Amino acid sequence: MSARRIFARPARFAAIAPYVWMVLFFLVPFGFVLKISLSQTAIAQPPYVPVFDLTEDFAAIKAAFAALSLDNFRLLVSDNLYVLSYLRSLVVAAVSTSILLLVGYPVAYGMARLPRRWQSVAMMLVIVPFWTSFLIRIYAWINILQHDGLLNKILLALHLVSTPVVWLSTDSAMYLGIVYSYLPFMILPLYATLAKMDPALLEAASDLGAAPGRAFWLVTFPLSLPGVVAGVLLCFIPIVGEFVIPDLLAGSDSLMIGQTLWLEFFTNKDWPVASAAAVLLLLLLLAPLLFYDRLQRRQLEDAR
Amino acid sequence: MASHPNKISRFNIASLALGLAFLYLPIAILVIYSFNGSRLVTVWGGWSLRWYHEFFADRAMIDAAWMSFRVAATSATIATLLGTLAAVALSRGERFRGRTLFSGMLYAPLVMPEVITGLSLLLLFVAVNAERGFWTVTIAHTTLTLCFVAVVVQSRLGSLDRSLEEAAMDLGCDPARAFLAVTLPLIWPAIIAGWMLAFTLSLDDLVIASFTTGPGSETLPIRIYSEVRLGVKPEINAICTLVIGLIAIVIVAASLASKLSSAQAKSAAPM
Numbered sequence: 001m002s003a004r005r006i007f008a009r010p011a012r013f014a015a016i017a018p019y020v021w022m023v024l025f026f027l028v029p030f031g032f033v034l035k036i037s038l039s040q041t042a043i044a045q046p047p048y049v050p051v052f053d054l055t056e057d058f059a060a061i062k063a064a065f066a067a068l069s070l071d072n073f074r075l076l077v078s079d080n081l082y083v084l085s086y087l088r089s090l091v092v093a094a095v096s097t098s099i100l101l102l103v104g105y106p107v108a109y110g111m112a113r114l115p116r117r118w119q120s121v122a123m124m125l126v127i128v129p130f131w132t133s134f135l136i137r138i139y140a141w142i143n144i145l146q147h148d149g150l151l152n153k154i155l156l157a158l159h160l161v162s163t164p165v166v167w168l169s170t171d172s173a174m175y176l177g178i179v180y181s182y183l184p185f186m187i188l189p190l191y192a193t194l195a196k197m198d199p200a201l202l203e204a205a206s207d208l209g210a211a212p213g214r215a216f217w218l219v220t221f222p223l224s225l226p227g228v229v230a231g232v233l234l235c236f237i238p239i240v241g242e243f244v245i246p247d248l249l250a251g252s253d254s255l256m257i258g259q260t261l262w263l264e265f266f267t268n269k270d271w272p273v274a275s276a277a278a279v280l281l282l283l284l285l286l287a288p289l290l291f292y293d294r295l296q297r298r299q300l301e302d303a304r
Numbered sequence: 305m306a307s308h309p310n311k312i313s314r315f316n317i318a319s320l321a322l323g324l325a326f327l328y329l330p331i332a333i334l335v336i337y338s339f340n341g342s343r344l345v346t347v348w349g350g351w352s353l354r355w356y357h358e359f360f361a362d363r364a365m366i367d368a369a370w371m372s373f374r375v376a377a378t379s380a381t382i383a384t385l386l387g388t389l390a391a392v393a394l395s396r397g398e399r400f401r402g403r404t405l406f407s408g409m410l411y412a413p414l415v416m417p418e419v420i421t422g423l424s425l426l427l428l429f430v431a432v433n434a435e436r437g438f439w440t441v442t443i444a445h446t447t448l449t450l451c452f453v454a455v456v457v458q459s460r461l462g463s464l465d466r467s468l469e470e471a472a473m474d475l476g477c478d479p480a481r482a483f484l485a486v487t488l489p490l491i492w493p494a495i496i497a498g499w500m501l502a503f504t505l506s507l508d509d510l511v512i513a514s515f516t517t518g519p520g521s522e523t524l525p526i527r528i529y530s531e532v533r534l535g536v537k538p539e540i541n542a543i544c545t546l547v548i549g550l551i552a553i554v555i556v557a558a559s560l561a562s563k564l565s566s567a568q569a570k571s572a573a574p575m
Binding site: 023027029033113114115134137146243281289 | 311312313315316317318319320322323324326327328330331333334337385386387389390392393394396400402406407408409410411412413414415416417418419420421423424425427428431443444446447450454501504507508510511514515525528529532533536540541544547548551554555559
């Protein structure tokens with residue numbers, strides 16, 4: 001594979017710099033994660049026993065390979081703490097993605113029904129929060145949900161509750177935070193497919209006697225499935241590894257895998273176990289990631 | 305066109321209004337409370353700029369903000385350069401070996417959980433014994449944001465009329481000149497929008513920065529996070545409002561740039 005063949009035409013030269021960058025800073029680091037996930041914990045700086053050193057001779061490398069251990073992975077699959085946090089991550093991601101779909105679909109549908117002129121305004125309004133800091137938006141909810149926060153004040157004033165309700169450090173607060181933060185990611189791909197739909201299709205369905213509800217399920221929804229899939233993947237994958245939202249809004253009795261990884265890394269300084277947790281998380285996400293990659297590529301090829 | 309089944313219904317309007325209210329109310333409340341004169345976050349004590357004064361007197365917070373700003377500006381600039389090159393290669397280059405891997409590497413970080421990206425980069429930096437601080441965070445942010453730039457620029461390149469470039473080449477430009485003289489001016493606004501997106505993403509990031517930074521070089525989100533964990537402080541409301549203000553300016557500039565872009569595209573390529 002000569003360099004000449006790879007980048008024969010000028011535009012291909014453009015690929016060299018970003019290609020090298022991504023290999024160096026995206027692909028190679030995964031190699032290190034894999035390597036350290038196979039090594040032993042040590043009380044040292046950095047806190048692990050180096051597995052092998054490429055400067056050594058062949059015999060040493062062979063010995064090092066023999067010393068590779070799957071202990072960290074064995075720990076992960078045998079310890080309930082980790083198994084539970086993987087399961088919890090999947091459940092939280094599945095539940096929040098479903099809520100996101102239920103909330104996001106009507107909003108995207110409403111946007112697609114707006115007059116053209118207003119559609120771009122609505123789209124802008126949905127995108128803007130995405131530009132606003134994630135952390136700030138979660139913090140805004142802490143303001144509202146705390147013990148003597150706005151929500152409890154309103155509920156008390158309306159006599160809906162007699163004592164302040166505990167909202168923070170609960171799963172409901174976490175779900176609220178996740179739905180709030182990821183809503184634009186769900187709305188935008190849905191809107192993109194719904195806006196492209198030919199209005200004549202619904203007219204035809206109505207002419208043929210379909211009630212609006214039936215026409216929706218027979219025509220609109222099936223045609224919007226690509227948007228649904230894109231939105232679901234765009235939300236589900238990052239939510240599985242989410243750290244900030246559960247850390248600030250959920251209780252500390254059960255952790256998501258992103259939090260467990262963070263804890264192992266920053267608090268327990270157990271880099272090998274943190275790395276093994278990252279490898280397992282990646283394996284868990286591999287199928288949806290590949291699917292998303294294919295979808296993304298097809299979409300951009302279509303646009304060419 | 306506006307026949308019955310496609311008419312916007314009351315349900316459509318209501319869901320849209322509720323959705324937007326859900327997105328904006330918390331931020332609005334935060335901004336209002338940043339001007340609250342009371343020390344108690346939940347009691348209204350009249351309008352005041354007290355917490356803004358407090359912020360500007362907070363040395364550690366100012367340092368963190370300055371660090372974040374430098375990281376965001378530097379990483380956004382490198383990311384825009386590399387991301388634009390990547391977009392050009394993907395949408396204009398012929399098929400080359402490793403193209404699938406290349407596009408995969410560009411799309412994966414968009415959804416990759418940040419804990420994985422952060423951890424893996426940190427392990428790389430430790431392995432090569434890099435001193436952790438400004439540059440490691442900048443490299444990490446560049447890696448993440450260049451993918452966003454690539455997507456933004458690529459979608460603009462995809463919607464461009466290619467006959468313009470072909471005409472330039474027919475008129476004797478070599479591909480590089482055709483790109484510089486014809487394509488680049490047309491995608492310039494998308495490149496600016498990409499830079500701004502990269503800038504705000506970097507300004508916002510907590511997780512990756514936490515992994516890749518070293519002692520003594522905190523970014524603003526790291527600082528805010530450690531304060532928020534200790535409880536709600538009115539000063540944080542003020543900082544958040546300032547960040548929102550900065551981002552609002554960036555967004556307005558970006559939308560102006562894209563308006564300019566569509567106007568330019570129309571005048572350059574009458575449909």
